[in-house]
Every structure is written in structure tokens, then in C-alpha cells.
Amino acid sequence: MPALTRPARAAPWLSETGPVLLRSWDNGPVYAERPAPAGLACLWTRTVSSPTVQRVVPDGCTDLMWTPASGALFVAGPDTSAQLAVVAPGTLYGVRLPPGAFPSVFGVPAHAVRDLRVPLSDLVPSARLGSFSEMVEFCAARVVVDPAVAATASLLRSVDVASAAWEIGLSSRQLRRRCLDAFGYPPKVLQRVLRFDTALRLAWGGLPFSAVAFEAGYADQAHLAREVRALAGVPLGQLIRP
Structure with missing residues (x-):
């Protein structure tokens, strides 16, 4: 398995905290996730030894991503379908x-x-970030966890849209505006995206697909299969294959 390379100034975020998730593929990519400061989802690295096309799913x-070789800093917005990314070595x-969390960090919906x-x-012309540590600090200093937004996501994982709007106390139009922003x-x-993400994590954990469908809230396994193809472009089995 190829080692994860680290820039000299990546510490402490990658050097002092062990990986909580590590995946490698036969064609070379190595992906690792590590814990992040409060308010952030995770810190991650992806290492490849040769040009690779990878499927990025919603x-x-x-x-916020950084390529040390070029110094490029860019933001990946929320996806509605799979993206095929050409990854340089x-x-x-x-x-x-x-x-x-996006609006609180970058100031736009x-x-x-x-x-x-x-x-x-x-998005942030004044940002001058020269290391991974600075990226982490930039995001951690700006991120705001809005309880109303968190409640919206939590409800939509478990109830239909109309019920979520009623529970939150919003009209359907207000809920739509909140979600878009x-x-x-x-x-x-x-x-759909949150349910798909739940299903993918359960499948990665080795749960049978019939159980994945039930636990993630799909009507049945056929419903799971249709949704995975619609959002990821490939069957679930292919998606989780090493």
C-alpha cells in the first residue's frame, strides 16, 4: 500500500491524530479520513501514484481542497449526481x-x-492559505453549527418533507429556501442524498444489501438499487468494490 505523503507544514492535523478510516484500491489510490475540530466533518487525504479517474458521489x-504541488485551493460544492474526477499523481x-455548514464558512448560499x-x-478573495493546517484553521474559525439547520437535516433523514416542514414550523416554501441556502x-x-449516504456507509460496513435498504429507509432492495444507480451511476456492489 502506498504511503501517504505529507507536506512539511501539515502538522498537527495529520501527524498527531490517527486515521479513523483508510481505504485503498487495486489501481493505487489511498484515501484516509481523520477526526476534525468541532463543527467540521473530517479531514482527509487522497494519494495516487499515477493519473486516475475516480467517481465522486453525492x-x-x-x-475545501488543496494540491501542494500546484498550491491550488478550490471548493467542491454539493453534488446532485456522481462526478468523474481526473486525479493527478x-x-x-x-x-x-x-x-x-457551507454558508457560514464561505459567505454564499x-x-x-x-x-x-x-x-x-x-469566494473569499482575502484568504491566503499556504498549508493544510491553515486550511483547517480557516474553516474551524468560520464554521457555525446552526441548530435549526441541523434539525432540518436530522428530520429529513427520518420523515417525509411535509412532516419535516410541519415539525420545524415552516411553510413548504420556507423549507425549500432554507434547504437551498x-x-x-x-x-x-x-x-435522497442523505439517505443514499447512509446506505453507502452501511454497505461499506459489510451489511447485506437487504438490511441496508431497511436500515437506510428505502421501501425495499429494488428501491435502493434504483436510487443508487440514479445518484452514483453504478450499482451498489460496484461502488463499494475495492
Whole structure:
């Protein structure tokens, strides 16, 4: 398995905290996730030794990414379908924001970057970040966990859109506006993406697909299969294959 390379100034975020998730593929990519400061989802690295095409699937999150070789800093908005990314050799460093956190960090609604990859300078011209540690500190200092936004995501994981709006005390139009601004999606799309992300994590954990469908809230395994193909472009078995 190829070792994860680290820039000299990556510490402490990658050197003092052990990985909580590590995956490798037969064609070379190595992906690792590590714990992040409060309010952030995780810190991650992806290392490849040769040019690779990787499938990036929707998870409701947004990412700030840095390529040390070029110094490029860019933001990945919330995706509505799978993106095929051409990954150059080397290590890509990322700070993942949980669903709903994007506006507090970057100052624009999440729908403005939906399905886009945008240079950080386009969103925050004053940002001058030269290391992974500075990226983490930038995000951690800005992120705000809005209880109302968190409650919206939590409800949409378990009840239908109309019930969520009633529980929160919003009209359907108000809920749609909140979801577009905070998450980048209308409520129904957000619900589909969150459910898909839950299913993918359960499948990665080795749960049988029939149990995945039940635990993630799909009507049945056929419903799970249709939704995975719609959002990821490939069957679930292919998606989790090493």
C-alpha cells in the first residue's frame, strides 16, 4: 500500500491524530479520513501514484481542497449526481464540511456552488492559505453549527418533507429556501442524498444489501438499487468494490 505523503507544514492535523478510516484500491489510490475540530466533518487525504479517474458521489457535504504541488485551493460544492474526477499523481488534502455548514464558512448560499468546483479566491478573495493546517484553521474559525439547520437535516433523514416542514414550523416554501441556502438542494433532493449516504456507509460496513435498504429507509432492495444507480451511476456492489 502506498504511503501517504505529507507536506512539511501539515502538522498537527495529520501527524498527531490517527486515521479513523483508510481505504485503498487495486489501481493505487489511498484515501484516509481523520477526526476534525468541532463543527467540521473530517479531514482527509487522497494519494495516487499515477493519473486516475475516480467517481465522486453525492454525500451532502462540501469540501475545501488543496494540491501542494500546484498550491491550488478550490471548493467542491454539493453534488446532485456522481462526478468523474481526473486525479493527478500526488496527494490531495481536504477539509470536509458537514451538510448545512457551507454558508457560514464561505459567505454564499450553498446552491451557488452546486455541482461546481470553484477556486477559493472566487469566494473569499482575502484568504491566503499556504498549508493544510491553515486550511483547517480557516474553516474551524468560520464554521457555525446552526441548530435549526441541523434539525432540518436530522428530520429529513427520518420523515417525509411535509412532516419535516410541519415539525420545524415552516411553510413548504420556507423549507425549500432554507434547504437551498444551507445545503444547496431542495428538500426532496437533500433527503435522497442523505439517505443514499447512509446506505453507502452501511454497505461499506459489510451489511447485506437487504438490511441496508431497511436500515437506510428505502421501501425495499429494488428501491435502493434504483436510487443508487440514479445518484452514483453504478450499482451498489460496484461502488463499494475495492
